[in-house]
Amino acid sequence: MAKRFSPILSFLLVLGCSLSIVAQTKSTDAEGHQWWQHAVFYEIYPRSYADSNNDGIGDLKGITSKMAYLHDLGVDAIWVSPCFPSPQVDFGYDVSDYENIDPMYGTLADFDRMVAEGKKHGVRIILDFVVNHSSDQHQWFIDSKSSRTTPHRDWYIWRDGKGPGQPPNNWISIFGGSAWKLDPATGQYYYHFFYAEQPDLNWRNPAVEKAMLDINRWWYKRGVSGFRLDAVDTLFEDPKLTDDPVLPGTNKQGDPNLENKYNTKFPEVHDVLQKLRKVADESDAVLIGETWTADINELNQYYGEHSNELQMPMDFMFTMVNTLSPPEFRRQIAAVDEAGGWPVYVIGNHDIVRSYNRYGDGKNNDAIAKLMGAFYLTLRGTPIMYYGEEIGMENNDPKRKEDVKDPIGRTGWPQEIGRDGERTPMQWNTDTNAGFSKKDPWLPVPLSYKTHNVATESKDPDSVLNMYKKVLALRHTNKALLEGSYTALNDNDANIMSYLRSYKGKAVLVALNMSASPQKATFNLAEKGFASADLKSLVATPQSSAKGTEVTLEPFGVFIADVTK
Ligand code: GLC
Numbered sequence: 001m002a003k004r005f006s007p008i009l010s011f012l013l014v015l016g017c018s019l020s021i022v023a024q025t026k027s028t029d030a031e032g033h034q035w036w037q038h039a040v041f042y043e044i045y046p047r048s049y050a051d052s053n054n055d056g057i058g059d060l061k062g063i064t065s066k067m068a069y070l071h072d073l074g075v076d077a078i079w080v081s082p083c084f085p086s087p088q089v090d091f092g093y094d095v096s097d098y099e100n101i102d103p104m105y106g107t108l109a110d111f112d113r114m115v116a117e118g119k120k121h122g123v124r125i126i127l128d129f130v131v132n133h134s135s136d137q138h139q140w141f142i143d144s145k146s147s148r149t150t151p152h153r154d155w156y157i158w159r160d161g162k163g164p165g166q167p168p169n170n171w172i173s174i175f176g177g178s179a180w181k182l183d184p185a186t187g188q189y190y191y192h193f194f195y196a197e198q199p200d201l202n203w204r205n206p207a208v209e210k211a212m213l214d215i216n217r218w219w220y221k222r223g224v225s226g227f228r229l230d231a232v233d234t235l236f237e238d239p240k241l242t243d244d245p246v247l248p249g250t251n252k253q254g255d256p257n258l259e260n261k262y263n264t265k266f267p268e269v270h271d272v273l274q275k276l277r278k279v280a281d282e283s284d285a286v287l288i289g290e291t292w293t294a295d296i297n298e299l300n301q302y303y304g305e306h307s308n309e310l311q312m313p314m315d316f317m318f319t320m321v322n323t324l325s326p327p328e329f330r331r332q333i334a335a336v337d338e339a340g341g342w343p344v345y346v347i348g349n350h351d352i353v354r355s356y357n358r359y360g361d362g363k364n365n366d367a368i369a370k371l372m373g374a375f376y377l378t379l380r381g382t383p384i385m386y387y388g389e390e391i392g393m394e395n396n397d398p399k400r401k402e403d404v405k406d407p408i409g410r411t412g413w414p415q416e417i418g419r420d421g422e423r424t425p426m427q428w429n430t431d432t433n434a435g436f437s438k439k440d441p442w443l444p445v446p447l448s449y450k451t452h453n454v455a456t457e458s459k460d461p462d463s464v465l466n467m468y469k470k471v472l473a474l475r476h477t478n479k480a481l482l483e484g485s486y487t488a489l490n491d492n493d494a495n496i497m498s499y500l501r502s503y504k505g506k507a508v509l510v511a512l513n514m515s516a517s518p519q520k521a522t523f524n525l526a527e528k529g530f531a532s533a534d535l536k537s538l539v540a541t542p543q544s545s546a547k548g549t550e551v552t553l554e555p556f557g558v559f560i561a562d563v564t565k
Pocket of ligand 1: 090093094130194230231290350351
């Protein structure tokens, strides 16, 4: 006899089906993890990746031509820093049209081809969304500046000065000088946290908010899988324009040090993030945040009280540990791992000195680069790599002021040399200009390209590139690395950083010698639930090995092993 479903049961069934549809569209796995939690992200600075038309500047066709490389490396998503039309005062972080591609990088059709080619190779595209400011050449600002009563006037922050020649308050731009610029035609000042060519948008104006959310929708429809949100903590400022407290001393630009108390980190930022997140959720997209935070509590807030803000607020704390210090790394990892959100690890980007130089000791830099890759790519969380890190690219800093391209390097020279050094062309092979371009590139490649390039390193099993490839391949296939918990081991060891990644009775052990001398460590895995365990090497440097649960590591050696019972 056919049973009749009770209304409640049918309701639950319908609910169950719709939940599973949501789950499917959100591509969650059995652990509730979404695609971006299993993905490896990779930042591309488009000016410097690959130059298809040989004008000395990289472009989208260049990136498209490297999709197979990215796939083979083990990259699942690329974050392309701004490629929109821009006067390039801040190399694209001054956007003059949010819904187009700068001709220097190609066209929208090239963008579509890049998305399609990425799809073929399993590489998603993440764009950079410059939320705090536009270019002063954006039509919105041109109109805003044209008169005090124009419709776009209130899209930016305009105020009267305190008196003749006096800006509205003491706020300074982090790129140097007052954060206010007088527009003589309308007699008011506008606010810019960054360069004067980057006026701050007024997020308190609902029309601005609507325009920015619509821009997101527009790109999602074009196949973008998410955004990296630029400088999120600067979106709001105190409407009363209270002066920032003055601290002792001056900064690298020679300005007084201020505590950015009244022009950063306002709670309203979180309302905006929630709105951006709602739009992202409609497209199963991810929001990554440029979240410079003082401590873990601040970082934690960016996930949102109900996990409804950024899925991936970047943890920059690693970038501030510039020595190989196991105790310090243990402390940092424990903090973010226990905070409740999904950790996002970063060791380099286009604003900070390359990890190769920061962690390197000048003698063992390649070994240290391999060690750092084996380290942060095996932690619980999502890593964001920076292009060239996988081949041990080094900073190539300008030696003379006249060679500097980054404006802050010119205004702040020699205290502030700018960020050119970490933005040099990708080193593909031993050809002229490292195979990046046939024309002289916009920034010079360092001499190290002769040994540190994709072609040469691909042939050397012991290269930095091959260490990255091996670790990334393991990370994509090993359940303990994809899903497992993180447990620090041998807490008191000052030289060896070691941890277990465990999942459903299986585990991977990672042991990293952060010192320049050989080291040994014995692991008591019985107390972690692995009685009479053995270690079976998965990825290791040539002289590192294990006997039972005793591991021997060469200087800066890596040993990643399956824990077998
Ligand atoms: C972010 C970018 C940086 C840029 C600044 C202003 O910090 O990473 O490169 O200069 O925002 O947009």
